[in-house]
Amino acid sequence: MTKDSSAHPDFEFDLTFDETRRRAAVIAALGTGWDPPAVMRGEEEAYDLLYSDLDEHQQETYDMLVASGVLPRRRPDRAAD
Template sequence: MSPDDSPDAPAFDFTVDLSAHEMLRRTHVVAAVGPDWDPAAALRGEEEARALLYSGLDAEQQRIYDELVAAGVLPAGPGDAAA
């Protein structure tokens, strides 16, 4: 008796192909960001925001930040010793 012949085995093969849904989702995302979206500029903006967020830390904050980067909780950024 194979595992598929057990009384608890489903009577049908249940599979779902989400490929069409994923293509529709991507189409909606591209339409939502619009034709003027510049991914390189968006990434630069995110990097600038991250640099600003973690700038001006006092010694204790910097120590905790460095520990979080070393532990992999926060990603290392430009200028980080762990980068």
């Protein structure tokens, strides 16, 4: 017995409209006070603090993670005071 391809028609669903609606809802929920550059600066400041003032063992672990490509190298001039 041969399989009849007309018994199982191709099914396609275009998610473009739903994705556009979802993105619009996210932007609307963020509101007008959302400032992407300020958010990115805040994240950079948090990373600077996180990786500053490491003890010897922490620095070795950090260097190992950077060397293996797990973490990006932080520039020394970006470290927090």
